[in-house]
Amino acid sequence: MRRVLVPVAIVLALLSGAVLEATRHVVLSPALTWAGQPRARLGAGLVGRFYAAVNATIATGDDGALAELLSVDFVDHAPRPGRTPDRAGLLATVRSLHAVAPTRRLVVLDLVAEGDRVATRVGVEGAGEAVFLGLPVAADRLWGATDAFRVVAGRVAERWGDTAGGLALTPLLAVDVAVSPPARKAVTLERWTYAPGAAETRVTNTGFLVVFVESGALRVVFDPSSRSPARLVPRLLPGAPPGTPTGDRLVSPGEPVTLQPGDALVVPRLDRFRVRNDGPMPASALAVVAEQEQPSRPLAGADAAPAIAHAVLAGGIAENLPPGEATVAIGQAAVSIGSPLPGHRVEIAEAAWVDAEALVLSAEGETLITEGVFGDAPHTLLVVTVGAVSGTADDESG
Known part of the structure; x- marks a missing residue:
């Protein structure tokens, strides 16, 4: 039987982006077999199922089928910034696309297989905008x-x-939060850090406060005389599709609660509570603060107690928030060296922070980030948005 051989250079050309004019969906059939069938055909079929599972995850957020196709010791030689080069890292990347572009899908434009290797050229199709917390994402970045x-x-x-x-x-x-009148408030993104054993008492203003734990654990106890309960929003378990109920519950005045990484706490207005780090390691939390008046404090620095630090990362401009209720969203984008961030329009209020560089809080249709490149090393971008509760605008317009 005649064997069909393809030079490795052709596969390398495919990987460099060259278009294979006359070889759309080609599968080569070397003599080696796997389980009684040509290895190349099996490999090509497996990769086809891989992309189908990726598309299912993008559409639904459920990565179960995709996980079944990856080896336990899978290695990703091209992980996204901030992702681990393994099975968990790739699954997290694909799951995140559901929140950004659930109507998009991957299409295999060209495929070459030889032995146990398969190379593809891939396109992105589908309607609808790809948006991450208001930040537009081009199709070629998905x-x-x-x-x-x-x-x-x-x-x-x-x-x-x-x-x-x-x-x-x-x-x-x-998370949805109550917005008490007046609706015009200053919104800030802060980071609170606590050394082991550090504790403090805080009092909320006439707005809202959302605390999201990044690392460590924090014990919070509300004053028994608090006017209303707080709300605990447990973290979403890894692999759970977006929209999965997290088991939110109310925290009564005087009740202690321990926040783990990924947990959030919505604190009512005009409330008093105590925060303590009982763990052996430092703990940190992001705080989204909305107050009637901009607080008087430095942009970055520590309290009198050196074991506690409060840093205002971004924000402070007064915004007209949705009356009655608003949605607070927090997201993180890992950006590689020289990667540009597009300018965009802001719905109501938005705060962004890149590593140690504060970005401008902007609102009511102004531009948040102009086209540009940040530094000569990978960066982490934190974005917080405050917008109308989903469906509210449609209900009012109808």
Whole structure:
């Protein structure tokens, strides 16, 4: 039987973005077999199922089928910034696309397989905008243009490719909060850090406060004379589709509650509570604060107690928030070296912070970020938005 051989240079050309004019959906059939069938055909079929599972995850947020196709020791040689180069890292990347572009799907434009290796050229199709917390995401940043795989024992063992513009998006929290009158308030994004054993008592203003724990654990106790209960929003378990109920519950006045990483607490207005780090390691939390008047404090610095620090990362401009109720969303974007951030329009209020560089809080249709490149090293972008509760605008317009 005649064997069909393809030089490795052709596969390398495919990976560099060259268009294979006459080889759309080609599968080569070397003599080696796997489980009684040509290895290349099995590999090509597996990669086809891989993309189908990726599309299912993008559409639903459920990564169960995709996880089944990846080896336990899967290695990703082109992870997104901030992602681990393993099975969990790739699954997290694909799950995040559900929150950004659930109507998009990947399409294999060209495919070449030889032995246990498969190379593809990939496009992105579908209607609807790709948006992450108000930040527009171009289609070519959702997925790279080329992929290469090694398949072993019916699973994808390794993946190579480009990183799609060096962007990894992670939704952290979306929670509805009450907005008491007056609706015009100053919104800030802060980071609170506590050394082991550090504690303080805080009092909320006439707005709202959302505390999201990043690391460590914080014990919070509300004053027994508090006027109303707080709301605990437990973290979303890894692998759970977005929109899965988290088991929110009320925290009564005087009741202690321990917040773990990923947990959030919505604190009522005009309330008093005590925060303490009982753990052996430092703890940190992001705080989204809305107050009737801009607080008088430095942009970054520590309290009198050196074991506690409060840093205002971004914000402070008074905004007209939705009356009655608003949605507070927090997300994180890992941005690679030289990756540009597009300018965009802001619905109501937005605060963003890149590592140690504060960005402008903007609102009511103004531009938040102009087109630009941040520094010569990978950065982490934190974004907080305050917007209308989903469906509110549609109900009012109807």
